[in-house]
Structures are given as structure tokens and as C-alpha cells.
Amino acid sequence: MTWSEQAWAAIEPIYQSITEMPFILELQEGTLPLEKFQFYMIQDSAYLEHFGRALALIGARADGIDDALTFMRFGENAIVVENALHASYFSDFGISGRSAMEPACHHYVHYLKSTAALEPVEVAMAAVLPCFWIYKAVGDHIYAGQRAADNPYRRWIDTYAGEDFAASVQQAIRSCDNAAAAATEVMRKRMIDAFITASRLEYNFWDSAYRLVRW
Numbered sequence: 001m002t003w004s005e006q007a008w009a010a011i012e013p014i015y016q017s018i019t020e021m022p023f024i025l026e027l028q029e030g031t032l033p034l035e036k037f038q039f040y041m042i043q044d045s046a047y048l049e050h051f052g053r054a055l056a057l058i059g060a061r062a063d064g065i066d067d068a069l070t071f072m073r074f075g076e077n078a079i080v081v082e083n084a085l086h087a088s089y090f091s092d093f094g095i096s097g098r099s100a101m102e103p104a105c106h107h108y109v110h111y112l113k114s115t116a117a118l119e120p121v122e123v124a125m126a127a128v129l130p131c132f133w134i135y136k137a138v139g140d141h142i143y144a145g146q147r148a149a150d151n152p153y154r155r156w157i158d159t160y161a162g163e164d165f166a167a168s169v170q171q172a173i174r175s176c177d178n179a180a181a182a183a184t185e186v187m188r189k190r191m192i193d194a195f196i197t198a199s200r201l202e203y204n205f206w207d208s209a210y211r212l213v214r215w
């Protein structure tokens, strides 16, 4: 079993819970209240900036030049491309300006940045992997099950179910598998733990948006 197969098996129950969350079910149906999507988008815009910074830091700390380039590009992509998507969503969904991070976003961002700065780089790579892999799996899941022809959230769904994102996800999985193959058993276990923690924080992020959790 590869490290990534083991890691996914470890978060399978978390992933199942994510697919059953009201936020995801209502996004798929197109019935998610606008206020909850706006809350999510505003928080996600802040998240993406700091996610990008964490990725660039992992790139700077990566052992090989290929991983360095890969993660620096991921970092650039998170900030430039996804922020641009959010900018257009902001006008489509009547959101203006930026706002402070609420607890779930704050917790997730600071977990990723402290892991990227202070933990071994392979653990940091594993910590950012759910941000790729879970979004791809959820995007595909929603895409496959959607019925509403006029779903207002269609563009969000298409982004994460799309081919461009799929290529980045495969690359992120490969980097983790390569790092794990060269690591000790103890380090592989630490990588799995980081993957599980970040998956829980993905769950929290959607759950808090649905419940509009503020400080």
C-alpha cells in the first residue's frame, strides 16, 4: 500500500461525514442559503492567501528542486488564480471588501503556517494535501450527483471537479508519496497524523460556514 492509500483510508470516515454535511448537500442542490455561501467565500478568500504563503514556505524548505518548484507554483496558484475566482464570485454574490478571519479559518491557517515553518517538510507536505485531495473528491462527488440545471454554485463545483485542478492534486499526492518513500516509519506516521488533522479542519471549515460561527 502506498503512503497516500494509507492516508486516504485513515480519513475515509471524515470524508464520508463531509459528503453528508448540510453545507455540501445544499451546495449540490443549489439550495444553500446565500448568507452561508457568502460567509464561506469571505473566509475562503482569507484562507487562500495564507494557504499560498504556507505552500511557498514548503517550496522554500523542500529537499529537491522539483518539489521546490512544484510547491512554489502551488503557492502562486493559490493566491493568484483562486483569488481571481473569488474576486468574480464576490461581485456575483454581492460580497465586498475583506474581513477578519473567524475561528475555523484562523485555526486552520495557523495550523498550516506553523506546520510549514516548524515541522519536518514531509509532515508539512502531508498537512496541505487534504486542501487538494478532499476538494477534488468533494468536487467530483458533487458534480456526479448534481441535479439542478440552474445551480447558482455551478462555477464553484466546476472549478474543483475540473481537469486543471486534477493535475495539481495528482502532483501533490506524488510529492507526498515520494517523500514518504524516503522517510522513516515514525515520520510516515507523523505525516498521516498531519493529514488527519488537516482533514478535520476541512470539515470544521464547512461546518462553521454553515453555522455562521463567529468569535
Ligand SMILES: Cc1ncc(CN)c(N)n1
Pocket: 044, 047, 048, 130, 131, 132, 135, 202, 205
Ligand atoms: C478551506 C479550503 N481548503 C481547500 C481549498 C482548495 N484549495 C479551499 N479553497 N479552501
